[in-house]
Amino acid sequence: MRGAVIHAPGDVRFETLDDPKILKPTDAIIRTAVTCVCGSDLWPYRGAEPIGDPHPMGHEYVGLVEEVGSEVTGLRPGQFVVGSFATSDNTCPNCLNGFPSNCLHREFMSTCQAEYVRIPNAAGTLVALDEVPGEELWPNLLANSDVMGTGWWAADAAQVRPGSTAVVVGDGAVGLCAVIAAKEMGAERIIAMSRHEARQELAREFGATDIVTERGEEGVARVKELTGGIGADSVLECVGTAQAMQQALRSARPGGGVGFVGVPHEVAIDGQELFFSHVGLRGGPAPVRRYLPDLIERVLSGGIDPGKVFDLTLPLAEVAEGYRAMDERRAIKALLKP
């Protein structure tokens, strides 16, 4: 089969690879329906994370079951499945506590920009649809496997409530999906922080009521102006930098909540500042598997349209152009078709 391999910063190639095989009786093999490039794939692509030896890339996927291991229950070849970027057995204590992305048997997916993919912990990880959905729904379902699930988690962790005010820091695909989540959870006012016109437009389409273009302390001041001087009930931090975290914490009202879902890079939180703010802080890799049945239902019923974050569609063979377009911010998110 063929798939993407990263060799060095800026150097992603489409190459012939060994077909994946069942390695454990709990594995499944899927044929990729669609996959995509994630904002977090840009960390190594930009040289901000070590690459080491050339290796495959990608952790977002929907596909058709090709083969299942001898211990995989509930799945059969031909089914259309959606899974999380983090695999989970769905039976360990952390899974039962609602944190499948902290499963004791978790493996992070990392080979999904390819024609076929091996899925560990298949029975606990994959959610099968009753029938193969129309292709027009694939982008929405693909978004659920990471960015929509992560945006949902940001809103959940920030404790968005009906009638509340939410701020979204970050206008990437996750931030935009976080706007959808805040809207679905009933936030009355949704302030998206963005200085990029196409993204502002999509944020508005997804439910943002206000756009703030300022950043840092100016951004905080603008949010306070919009929230009676005290700050927002919930802030959804979808970036992962120290500046974004500080902006998020300072934009929340006393006693508000911050959900942080961008992997933190060199972020330290001052204990005394957090203390006197009364802000609640929770983050981590999104427990996507917990949300999947609900998010799939919302997509199938037409309630949400997160696939709109894909503003570039390419053949999988042109994966390198997908990375380039996102790196240069010409695209929000690139969909790849095998």
Added chain:
Amino acid sequence: MRGAVIHAPGDVRFETLDDPKILKPTDAIIRTAVTCVCGSDLWPYRGAEPIGDPHPMGHEYVGLVEEVGSEVTGLRPGQFVVGSFATSDNTCPNCLNGFPSNCLHREFMSTCQAEYVRIPNAAGTLVALDEVPGEELWPNLLANSDVMGTGWWAADAAQVRPGSTAVVVGDGAVGLCAVIAAKEMGAERIIAMSRHEARQELAREFGATDIVTERGEEGVARVKELTGGIGADSVLECVGTAQAMQQALRSARPGGGVGFVGVPHEVAIDGQELFFSHVGLRGGPAPVRRYLPDLIERVLSGGIDPGKVFDLTLPLAEVAEGYRAMDERRAIKALLKP
């Protein structure tokens, strides 16, 4: 009148002071029924916080209303009142959101180890009892004004739920009251971390089911052993040091909650460690005023007995000995009688 004045580390004196007066129409003056020394009073006493000019001390109090300003509603001379260490108008947005200890008109009390005390924001701060309670209840009610309210907040912020497992880090008066709170909120297993025999005993009396004497990484390992290898649902951090915070965060299970109520001294939280732990973190000065009606009711009905943390009772004139006894850990908490 007379009251305590701190002059330098280790130097607290009982001196003649000006009688407090109504300074704003929203003030009240109370005659102190009983007051006490707080663990946080030891920071300046030990030279760990600057003292500056000699000044009065104390922020815990119950008393009898002596005089009220012209704008104070709902209070009259002779009433027995309990208030928080942080005053609040109970009408500002932060108060209405449940965070009176972040009231826009908040003043921290600081002159309560005295015969009379001026209470700013009196109408919003003080809760009057229907009648003057028997003296045997005064220690319990006094505890509500800070340590019991703060222990309650630790359990609330750590999201203690019925049937859950809670760990309490810190065996001071707040930690011991946090055990009471966890028990009242229905925690099934309560692990108190303490290496001090008298405090272990009181913790058990308050509802602790297990005692862990180890600290740091050894303490974390012991908690994991007691919790099926994954950690506790909730951890109540009642110290405020970097070591205690780290111990608390690492003792919580993935997706668990940490409530931190000790004022953090040189505490920085690593964003990436917090992220991958999925732990929710919330702290701050306790919103005692929000809890007071409920806590007073629990005391009057005999449901809780937080006054047991006072293991030393002294005349107010001997306040200096109260500080010494607590500094030398001869007493958990010193009650002072004017």
